[in-house]
Amino acid sequence: QKEVEQNSGPLSVPEGAIASLNCTYSDRGSQSFFWYRQYSGKSPELIMSIYSNGDKEDGRFTAQLNKASQYVSLLIRDSQPSDSATYLCAVKNNAGNMLTFGGGTRLMVKP
Amino acid sequence: DVKVTQSSRYLVKRTGEKVFLECVQDMDHENMFWYRQDPGLGLRLIYFSYDVKMKEKGDIPEGYSVSREKKERFSLILESASTNQTSMYLCASVGGGGPLHFGNGTRLTVT
Numbered sequence: 001q002k003e004v005e006q007n008s009g010p011l012s013v014p015e016g017a018i019a020s021l022n023c024t025y026s027d028r029g030s031q032s033f034f035w036y037r038q039y040s041g042k043s044p045e046l047i048m049s050i051y052s053n054g055d056k057e058d059g060r061f062t063a064q065l066n067k068a069s070q071y072v073s074l075l076i077r078d079s080q081p082s083d084s085a086t087y088l089c090a091v092k093n094n095a096g097n098m099l100t101f102g103g104g105t106r107l108m109v110k111p
Numbered sequence: 112d113v114k115v116t117q118s119s120r121y122l123v124k125r126t127g128e129k130v131f132l133e134c135v136q137d138m139d140h141e142n143m144f145w146y147r148q149d150p151g152l153g154l155r156l157i158y159f160s161y162d163v164k165m166k167e168k169g170d171i172p173e174g175y176s177v178s179r180e181k182k183e184r185f186s187l188i189l190e191s192a193s194t195n196q197t198s199m200y201l202c203a204s205v206g207g208g209g210p211l212h213f214g215n216g217t218r219l220t221v222t
Contacts, residue, residue, distance in 0.1 A: 032208070032210075034210045034211075041218075042215070042216070043201055043213040043214060043215050043216040044154075044201075044213050045213070046210050046211075046212070049209075049210055088154070090210075090211070092208075097141075097142045097161070097205045097206075097208070098159075099205075099210075099211050101153060101154045102153075103153040104153060
């Protein structure tokens with residue numbers, strides 16, 4: 001069983017809608033959670049970090065963390081075609097600096 | 112802002128050649144990583160290093176070696192390139208418990 005699970009998609013949403021991306025993880029010792037965006041042919045870029053339960057907002061992005069249920073999600077409000085990309089969830093425990101990545105969810109925002 | 116620089120964006124090599132992929136980071140990070148990314152397989156860790164001259168195998172080290180003679184530089188070596196090593200190679204670094212920062216990637220084609 002993969003340690004970090006994401007639905008591979010594609011997740012298709014119309015422009016202006018809210019895109020909801022979900023990620024579950026198996027290691028209860030996980031302490032740090034990250035969302036990366038990766039455009040086709042490019043390297044992943046960090047868009048959100050979250051370390052404690054609850055919501056963290058940054059512009060149109062909101063990360064949500066629920067450690068009891070072992071899931072982390074990313075909401076993108078007012079989705080734009082430029083948001084079309086693969087979103088990678090990454091999880092780190094306190095044992096070191098190793099990140100475990102999910103397989104990514106491909107998001108398509110249609111005009 | 113963290114900068115991770117990979118020496119080449121695109122490389123074409125012949126089967127059997129020795130290939131060097133270079134990565135330099137400018138943030139004095141202790142930890143550096145090499146991943147490869149292939150469609151449908153996600154990010155796979157090849158090797159990582161947590162200090163100068165230290166290295167640890169990741170999930171898929173076969174056919175690769177690494178070198179870290181200076182803190183800022185982490186090199187990936189393909190001793191004898193094979194066609195199944197055609198891939199996107201991503202270098203990353205991290206320090207102080209923060210997120211991973213990726214370089215721009217090197218797309219390697221082995222013919």
